[in-house]
Amino acid sequence: MLSSCGVFISVRDPGRECEVAMRILICLKIVSQPQFTDTLRDEDTERLKSGELGINPADLYALELGLRVKDRVPGTTVTVITMGPQLAGHFLREAVSMGADQAAHVCDAAFVGSDTLVTAGVLAAAIHHLPPQDLILCGKKAVDSETGHIGPQLSVLLSLPLAANVTTFTAAEDGGLEVTCVRDGGMALFQGRMPALLTVCNGTEMVRRPTILGMRNARGAEIRLFGREDLQLDRKAVGIAGSPTRTVHLRSVGFRTGSNHKELDPDSFVDELAHVLDTRGKGACEPV
Amino acid sequence: MSGCLWVVSATVSPALGGLLQKGRQLAEEKGLELRAVCISPALSEAEVAVLSQFGVHDAYHIAADCAMLDAEAAVRDCLYSLVAAERPHAVLFESSVFLGSVAPALAAMLQCGMTADCTGLQWSEDGRLLQIRPTFGGRRLATIETTGGIPFATVRRGTFAAKEQAPGTIGEPHIRELVPPATTMTWRLESMLEEKDSRDLASADIVLSGGLGLGGVENFGKLRLLAARLGAGLGASRAAVAAGLASYSHQVGQTGMSIRPAVYMAFGISGAVQHLSGIVEAGKIIAVNRDRCAPIHQYSDYSIVADCGAVLDALLQRYGESGKPRK
Numbered sequence: 001m002l003s004s005c006g007v008f009i010s011v012r013d014p015g016r017e018c019e020v021a022m023r024i025l026i027c028l029k030i031v032s033q034p035q036f037t038d039t040l041r042d043e044d045t046e047r048l049k050s051g052e053l054g055i056n057p058a059d060l061y062a063l064e065l066g067l068r069v070k071d072r073v074p075g076t077t078v079t080v081i082t083m084g085p086q087l088a089g090h091f092l093r094e095a096v097s098m099g100a101d102q103a104a105h106v107c108d109a110a111f112v113g114s115d116t117l118v119t120a121g122v123l124a125a126a127i128h129h130l131p132p133q134d135l136i137l138c139g140k141k142a143v144d145s146e147t148g149h150i151g152p153q154l155s156v157l158l159s160l161p162l163a164a165n166v167t168t169f170t171a172a173e174d175g176g177l178e179v180t181c182v183r184d185g186g187m188a189l190f191q192g193r194m195p196a197l198l199t200v201c202n203g204t205e206m207v208r209r210p211t212i213l214g215m216r217n218a219r220g221a222e223i224r225l226f227g228r229e230d231l232q233l234d235r236k237a238v239g240i241a242g243s244p245t246r247t248v249h250l251r252s253v254g255f256r257t258g259s260n261h262k263e264l265d266p267d268s269f270v271d272e273l274a275h276v277l278d279t280r281g282k283g284a285c286e287p288v
Numbered sequence: 289m290s291g292c293l294w295v296v297s298a299t300v301s302p303a304l305g306g307l308l309q310k311g312r313q314l315a316e317e318k319g320l321e322l323r324a325v326c327i328s329p330a331l332s333e334a335e336v337a338v339l340s341q342f343g344v345h346d347a348y349h350i351a352a353d354c355a356m357l358d359a360e361a362a363v364r365d366c367l368y369s370l371v372a373a374e375r376p377h378a379v380l381f382e383s384s385v386f387l388g389s390v391a392p393a394l395a396a397m398l399q400c401g402m403t404a405d406c407t408g409l410q411w412s413e414d415g416r417l418l419q420i421r422p423t424f425g426g427r428r429l430a431t432i433e434t435t436g437g438i439p440f441a442t443v444r445r446g447t448f449a450a451k452e453q454a455p456g457t458i459g460e461p462h463i464r465e466l467v468p469p470a471t472t473m474t475w476r477l478e479s480m481l482e483e484k485d486s487r488d489l490a491s492a493d494i495v496l497s498g499g500l501g502l503g504g505v506e507n508f509g510k511l512r513l514l515a516a517r518l519g520a521g522l523g524a525s526r527a528a529v530a531a532g533l534a535s536y537s538h539q540v541g542q543t544g545m546s547i548r549p550a551v552y553m554a555f556g557i558s559g560a561v562q563h564l565s566g567i568v569e570a571g572k573i574i575a576v577n578r579d580r581c582a583p584i585h586q587y588s589d590y591s592i593v594a595d596c597g598a599v600l601d602a603l604l605q606r607y608g609e610s611g612k613p614r615k
Binding site (some may be wrong): 057058115116117120121143144145146147148149151152153155156157161162163164165167178179180181182183184186187188189190191192193199201202203204243244245246247248249250251252253261262263264266269270272273274276277280281282 | 360361384493572
């Protein structure tokens with residue numbers, strides 16, 4: 001918040017004057033576009049060039065919401081963090097070119113194959129190396145693995161209050177937080193305080209594009225790298241070896257097609273359609 | 289006692305029966321006992337009847353209101369003590385917004401392996417729980433095993449259909465009441481922005497969904513009316529939510545909800561892959577779209593190439609005010 005003399009005061013430590021008003025951290029996952037079915041690997045430079053890869057949509061939306069706080073509250077710093085192979089760094093620069101101030105990349109061959117629990121653990125270890133954050137935003141879930149685990153697990157590992165499935169929020173300079181979130185069968189508005197961790201649903205506001213100035217900043221931006229040794233993590237505690245779950249089998253399934261596709265006549269469909277609805281799809285369609 | 293397999297749910301309805309039966313089958317195959325953990329403000333007689341109907345002898349009831357954000361941390365801590373004390377063999381959670389955030393947090397506290405939205409469960413030859421789940425928008429099927437800690441898995445609603453069972457064959461279940469520890473209030477409820485819909489999208493057996501091709505607010509109102517008359521859930525495409533025709537809690541697809549109703553009816557939805565991946569497991573898909581080239585027709589079981597408004601009018605006429613079909 002802005003004190004009377006125009007010096008920023010930390011939300012976290014009221015009374016202590018510092019240069020940062022609010023610190024926001026956004027967790028990003030780099031995924032491939034929905035029509036492709038592979039996770040990110042290091043040798044994916046071809047896919048990078050062809051535009052198949054990108055920041056997970058919900059994470060990108062979380063970044064947009066974080067940047068909107070920065071637009072409104074001067075002195076806010078937005079940091080982005082991702083865990084992934086080297087080429088994920090490209091997307092951290094993209095986030096900087098959109099307006100993020102700092103970037104951290106958690107990257108080590110030993111992390112390959114980590115499941116959600118280990119990924120959350122490694123991310124938490126890296127976040128402990130960053131300055132204390134007022135707000136951590138994660139996308140609700142990634143479009144590739146679709147688990148939605150990382151946000152809730154990070155909240156436990158970092159001992160932060162959690163609000164999951166947030167559609168919009170307002171972060172006030174005095175540390176107040178107002179979140180609108182999806183609950184079972186409805187939506188609700190809650191009030192809380194920072195620090196907190198929110199998982200953000202993909203919303204409908206426009207996500208900004210990189211700016212020319214942003215791209216210039218991104219070129220020279222320093223990306224803080226965290227490897228296994230920097231985080232003092234045991235080799236046996238990360239990657240496939242440290243993960244309590246293991247994928248034993250992965251197979252492609254054909255996208256569903258209509259089992260017995262039938263076009264109904266727009267002028268006389270009602271009886272047939274009503275039959276399908278009334279039998280909850282079980283009854284065979286009567287010939288008209 | 290030889291150990292337990294738990295089924296944790298935030299609702300107790302006949303729709304939970306399928307998961308309870310699956311849980312009992314898995315438990316019996318390993319010589320375990322099935323135990324239900326129900327989270328709700330209070331257990332009604334009807335809910336207790338569901339438990340006994342589906343073969344639950346022992347249950348825990350955690351008194352909490354799942355609409356509240358604070359209840360998540362309270363229930364998580366309550367389950368933590370319970371799991372740490374009783375060490376169940378495996379824990380199955382019925383997928384919901386509430387448990388979708390409680391279960392992974394609990395897994396992190398206990399350092400247990402966690403699998404999301406399973407659609408299949410079985411024991412491997414060496415006695416591990418194999419958890420089968422769709423991934424990559426339903427285009428891949430992954431089989432996951434838990435190698436460390438207690439296997440935790442959330443199971444998509446309606447995955448296991450309940451088989452008919454005579455009610456009350458095993459008598460009243462023994463229910464132990466648990467009160468979650470009082471925690472300091474972190475999130476204060478300001479207001480419920482939207483009351484519960486008549487039918488919950490996740491458990492509705494018919495879902496009527498609207499997209500931008502539906503043609504605006506008036507037709508969306510008709511869709512809402514028809515859904516109410518049919519007792520169906522109301523869904524929407526991302527584009528329709530973006531246009532403000534419905535709120536996010538109705539959004540179906542990769543960035544919204546994945547659902548598996550018996551019948552899914554899409555009005556004016558073109559059928560982008562992001563939308564289709566939310567309905568891969570629907571029983572029958574009926575597409576209504578004026579555009580013959582819309583990809584949704586290709587994936588549907590029945591398609592009507594016609595104006596959505598006209599189709600809605602005809603169906604509204606058929607399903608009169610009472611919701612009963614008019615011959």
